[in-house]
Amino acid sequence: MKCSQISELLPDHIIGALEEPQKLEVRQHLESCDACSKEAASLEKIWTKLEALPVEQPSGAVRERFYTMLSAYHEGLSHSKERPKLRDVINGWIERWWPSRPAVQVGFAAALLLIGVFVGTRLQPGPAGNSEMVMLRQDISTMRQLVTLSLLRQDSPSERLRGVSFGAKVENPNDEILNALLSTLNSDPNVNVRLAAIDALFMFSSHPQVKSGLIGAIAKQRSPMIQIELIELLVKSGEKSVVDTLKLLLENEEVNPAVKERAQWGIEQLI
Amino acid sequence: MNPISDNELMLSVREGAVDKLGLLFERHHVPLYNFFLKLVGNREISEDLVQEVFLRILKHRKTYRGESKFTSWMYQIARNARVDYYRKRKLEVSADEEKMEPVSQDPMPTDDLETGQETALLRTALNRLPFKKREVLVLSRFHDMKYEEIAKVLNCPVSTVKVLVHRAIKDLRSIFYELSGEKAI
Ligand SMILES: [Zn+2]
Numbered sequence: 107m108k109c110s111q112i113s114e115l116l117p118d119h120i121i122g123a124l125e126e127p128q129k130l131e132v133r134q135h136l137e138s139c140d141a142c143s144k145e146a147a148s149l150e151k152i153w154t155k156l157e158a159l160p161v162e163q164p165s166g167a168v169r170e171r172f173y174t175m176l177s178a179y180h181e182g183l184s185h186s187k188e189r190p191k192l193r194d195v196i197n198g199w200i201e202r203w204w205p206s207r208p209a210v211q212v213g214f215a216a217a218l219l220l221i222g223v224f225v226g227t228r229l230q231p232g233p234a235g236n237s238e239m240v241m242l243r244q245d246i247s248t249m250r251q252l253v254t255l256s257l258l259r260q261d262s263p264s265e266r267l268r269g270v271s272f273g274a275k276v277e278n279p280n281d282e283i284l285n286a287l288l289s290t291l292n293s294d295p296n297v298n299v300r301l302a303a304i305d306a307l308f309m310f311s312s313h314p315q316v317k318s319g320l321i322g323a324i325a326k327q328r329s330p331m332i333q334i335e336l337i338e339l340l341v342k343s344g345e346k347s348v349v350d351t352l353k354l355l356l357e358n359e360e361v362n363p364a365v366k367e368r369a370q371w372g373i374e375q376l377i
Numbered sequence: 378m379n380p381i382s383d384n385e386l387m388l389s390v391r392e393g394a395v396d397k398l399g400l401l402f403e404r405h406h407v408p409l410y411n412f413f414l415k416l417v418g419n420r421e422i423s424e425d426l427v428q429e430v431f432l433r434i435l436k437h438r439k440t441y442r443g444e445s446k447f448t449s450w451m452y453q454i455a456r457n458a459r460v461d462y463y464r465k466r467k468l469e470v471s472a473d474e475e476k477m478e479p480v481s482q483d484p485m486p487t488d489d490l491e492t493g494q495e496t497a498l499l500r501t502a503l504n505r506l507p508f509k510k511r512e513v514l515v516l517s518r519f520h521d522m523k524y525e526e527i528a529k530v531l532n533c534p535v536s537t538v539k540v541l542v543h544r545a546i547k548d549l550r551s552i553f554y555e556l557s558g559e560k561a562i
Contacts, residue, residue: 117543121517123524152550156518158496159503164410168424172402172431179435180395262421 107131112142120150167261250276251283258286263296270299274306284310288319292326300332308339321348325355330362337365341372349376383447391438402431405448408520409455415515416459418504429458445529452516452530495557502553510545517542 112135118124119132136143254276257269273279273287284307291303310316324336333355340348352369355361361369383404389397406427413423433454434441441450503511516522516530524542528535 117546118539121542121546149546149550152553153518153546155495155499155553156503159415159499159519160496161407162411162414162420163407164420164424164427168406168410168427169402171428172406173399175428175432176395176398176402176435 107135109135109139109142112136112139113145116142116146116149119146120153251280254283255286258290263299266290266294266296266299267302270302270306274309279310281315284313284316284319288316288323291319291323297329297331300327300329301335304332304335304339308343311343317345317347321345321351324348324351330365333362333365334368337368337372341375344376346376349373384443387434387438387441387447387450388443390434391441391443395435395438398431398435401434401447405451406431409451411519412452412455412515413459415503415519416508416512422462426455426458426462429462430455433458446526448520448522449526449529452520453532456512456530498553498556502549502556505552506545506548510541510548513538513541514545514549 112132115124115128115132119129124132136146250272254269254273257265257272260266260269270287270290273283276283279287287303287307287310291300291307294300294303304320307316307320311320320336320340324333324340327333327336337348337352349372352372355369356366356373381400383401386397386401390401409430410423410427413426414420417423417426430451434451437454441447503514506514513527513531516527517524522530524535524538527538527542531538
């Protein structure tokens, strides 16, 4: 074979894709041809270098998510045999949620698992045809709460943001949801998520615990932007009980001047 | 006693023994994660995609034919999942979210100083390869796939794969030495 033909075979030679008799022919040629053997060595070098790229390990969350999904799926399957209508509903949710937002799967799977248990225990002995839809609606509301809670625990800010907006849509949020939103407001590392939590919480500001939580958050926040946002919203809603907190801000030396200015403005508005 | 094969496991999953998927997950999720990591360069997205692949396997288990290797089927699903992920993301993700969390190259942990630099160079070189070449190179080098198997995954002729792999190796070599300033020979 000529050098040009050998050259064509060199990549296969170095990756071990050659069969006899070509394999032998190439080897013999390389022994006698300096140019081709240099080329082969050079290709082999880069191929070997790739070995240096280490195998990376995914985080443990991958395994956790997988098994949550698997058990939820399992649960869904066994219930679907008993309740065809529910299966349709649940499948609908799967179609809408699972494929598009992989990171939501943990929350959703967990919710599905629980709802499976719920539905299983509640509907089985139930009176025939009795307001299944009402219970279903309650279940979906419960599911929404569960999804919210688990989204708020995700590592990705965009998923937590989604959790916050999901939470804002819950009709009658229970204490757990409200507390989760408050703790997001107070301790989420991402400022956008905290801002969204403020908006969501204001929707529920008729709850006393939310109102006091929002007021309490002003002093806890380290971000001036969040502090100003809280002050403005509370002042605009005419919340007079915020005045004491604002006065304390004015006395605190560590507080950002822009925040103090807004606090001063707030006090003037409310008194 | 031979361990139960991937194919047998997947056939059981197809017939409803979905728990058997756990074993397939244990065998393949790390290579699959590394496949995505080399193609998308982001840990979080790669983890999401791993999850997505196993979900699709579960959902579409009835379509498993058991005629070719399980991994060929799995990597076909993986390729589709990646394409769909980006297609959906483009349509669905609002501009705000995109700004907040750009899809970026994660800094990878460097092993030690000496190999660290070369590893980083190799990664950069690999990332500069056009996508198709990178994909075949990854499958061939890191997943020990033969041309025929890659052709099945990509659903294209073996000759195409062969040409792509050849070019990928040569291009990678040029890019690497250009980056490193080292001589190729
Ligand atoms: Zn020669």
